[in-house]
Amino acid sequence: MLTIGKLGRAAGVKIPTIRYYEQIGLLPEAERSAGNQRLYSRKALDRLTFIRHARGLGFTLEAIRDLLSLSDTPDQPCAAADAIAKAQLSEIEKRLTRLASLKVELKRMVAQCAGGRIADCRVIEVLGDHSLCATDHDHPQGGDSQ
Amino acid sequence: MLTIGKLGRAAGVKIPTIRYYEQIGLLPEAERSAGNQRLYSRKALDRLTFIRHARGLGFTLEAIRDLLSLSDTPDQPCAAADAIAKAQLSEIEKRLTRLASLKVELKRMVAQCAGGRIADCRVIEVLGDHSLCATDHDHPQGGDSQ
DNA sequence: TCTTGAAGCTACAGTAGCTAGAGACATTAG
DNA sequence: CTAATGTCTCTAGCTACTGTAGCTTCAAGA
Structure with missing residues (x-):
């Protein structure tokens, strides 16, 4: 113990x-x-x-709860566990895609900053004006984890 | 108005x-x-x-607060704004790396599941025994967003 | 002018997944 | 026996919102 x-x-x-x-x-x-x-x-x-x-x-934790209760019934078919894992995989793939495009956008923004004064700063400017930005990262919802 | x-x-x-x-x-x-x-x-x-x-x-929101107060002082050098954007970029790169390795691991797990009974399910098995898994995703902290 | 429905108000509770702190009790090493 | 460490319960806090209840205000049509 x-x-x-x-x-x-x-x-x-x-x-x-x-x-x-x-x-x-x-x-x-x-x-x-x-x-x-x-x-x-x-x-x-x-x-x-x-x-x-x-x-x-x-x-x-909810998915884990389900997986745990599945693992308590070893004679059941494992389709449900498989489905949970697949859902998690596709969730992660979605996040990956999104993060990859955010990265591109940020890189562009940072690269354009010449290090002058705020008034000329591309970082500030791009953030203030969506039309200056290429992608449309327009889904402000969604919680990640890890 | x-x-x-x-x-x-x-x-x-x-x-x-x-x-x-x-x-x-x-x-x-x-x-x-x-x-x-x-x-x-x-x-x-x-x-x-x-x-x-x-x-x-x-x-x-904290970073945004800082960026906003910077943008209120347009004559300052923009190094601080640049630093915030660069920090954000490297944060996103970290998450990308991590997510990419999670994806590999999950894919492997899902691929090995033959669709039999829970007792033989690789998904459940791999989750229960860390030694069956290749990567060491061992930093359970860290909040993401988006 | 009256009415009605949409839009707005405040205040509070809840979400995920923990983390931190206070103040008291339990256990163990020397 | 004492001191140090470990554990207990309880509460509040974190991020970035979202949703609810019960009300008031506004704009447009009859």
């Missing part, structure tokens, strides 16, 4: 994050010692490692 | 977002009509357009 600090070190997850995961039901409530401290089994470590790894790949 | 709805449409920014920007001091407090409704000048539209455009390029 591990205390929370050891579990955290073993899985590479910070202590408050573990407690947070428990709070939102991603980890089951931990057993407690006589003095009310959380105690974790090897199984809990596996689960937390799974979560950390999936987070590292950019899966949302 | 524009009301908030027209300003929003003109700049491509939602009404609550405009009020939010005012609340956090990114936009100055608007003039008010006799009936207490916000009224905006052409200058306010320019400022909001600037903000929207910069947000579209992924600048944080």
Whole structure:
């Protein structure tokens, strides 16, 4: 049985994050010692490692919740897990495309800045006037992660 | 003078977002009509357009705040604006690199899934065991935007 | 002039995914 | 036994908004 600090070190997850995961039901409530401290089994470590790894790949906690509940039913077909992973992949591809075009735009902007006075600064100018810019990065919504 | 709805449409920014920007001091407090409704000048539209455009390029509100205060002093050298833009560029390049490696990893994972049962699912398996994975996407911090 | 529907107002709560801090209790090494 | 470290709960904060409730104001048509 591990205390929370050891579990955290073993899985590479910070202590408050573990407690947070428990709070939102991603980890089951931990057993407690006589003095009310959380105690974790090897199984809990596996689960937390799974979560950390999936987070590292950019899966949302909701997606991870689904993957975890799938992994609890090993006889089911794995189409659902596959679908979640594919969705995540296409999400990442979308972000990549968008970031690539932002990069081009920024590079252009920075390259044009001659280092003079603000009044002549292309950075400021381009930001102030959309018509000076090539791309139309016009979808101001959308939250990323990682 | 524009009301908030027209300003929003003109700049491509939602009404609550405009009020939010005012609340956090990114936009100055608007003039008010006799009936207490916000009224905006052409200058306010320019400022909001600037903000929207910069947000579209992924600048944080803090960076935008700095850029705006720079643009209010047109005789200063523009090195500071240049630095902000360059920092943003390198931030985006970092994210691009990271996303690209996540994509590779996810693709590999998805490709290996034969579509059988969960018990044999590579997606679940890879997520559960970091040693099965090539890259070390091990920096679980970092907030993206756009 | 009256009415009606759209647009605007304030204030507060909620989102994701944590992180940080206060103040008290538990455990362990020496 | 003491001191140091670890853990506990609880609350608030972060970014950049978005959504809701319950109201008031405005502009256009009858």
